[in-house]
Amino acid sequence: MASRSQSRPRLGDLIEIRRFGYAHWAVYVGDGYVVHLAPPSEFAGAGSSSIMSALTDRAIVKKELLSQVAGSDNYQVNNKYDDRYSPLPTNKIVNQALQLVGKELRYSATSMNCEHFVTTLRYGVPCSDQVAEVTTNLTVGAGLLAGLGLIGIMLSRRRRERQ
The missing domain is CATH 1.20.5 (Single alpha-helices involved in coiled-coils or other helix-helix interfaces)
Incomplete structure (x- = not known):
């Protein structure tokens, strides 16, 4: 994986950001921005320090520049569940994501993490x-x-x- 995506993200694409030991997930909403679920203490480009998210039960929906969220970590467009589930219409994915920005949500590393969050937005199914x-x-x-x-x-x- 290159430090920048091999393909340019399109609206509603899932973005996988490779951190040390795990992946952080976001959904692309246009103009270089992503929406993602992050613990309140996480800052853009947090890298491996955001592993602390496993220690919290609440998270904030944030809209930030993809370049800032990824920092120096590698990322790629990864709509890996498209063969299993039909993506919702792009405008619905983006609108739902933007409506959630700033909201605090329940967080669980095993049942409602950042990947569950973005897959629910894209497919209507948490995976x-x-x-x-x-x-x-x-x-x-x-x-x-x-x-x-x-x-x-x-x-x-x-x-x-x-x-």
Whole structure:
């Protein structure tokens, strides 16, 4: 991914901004601006410090320049759910986004994060593969740790039996 989008965003496009360890999401509303859901303490271009959003249960809908929100982070247009859901009309996406600017909304990293917010605007359906991926990774990681622990116990028993 380049530090600027490979394709110019169009009205209603979802913008994925790659942060350290996760992605921040926004919806393009024109003239270089995006609307996104961010914790009250987050500032434009916050980068990895915005991971603190996981510690809050409220967020503010903000309209900011894409260049400021992305800062030095990479971003791209990513309408990744278009094959699963039909996008709403562009004017509806943009109008709904703009009507929400300045509003404080409930925030949850697992059920109402910035990706859920923008996918609800674009498709009328909250989606977040990020949450599914993290859950899968945690499950796989826990399974691997349990498996390694079991192997360790078995090796330890074998050593004791040989002694």
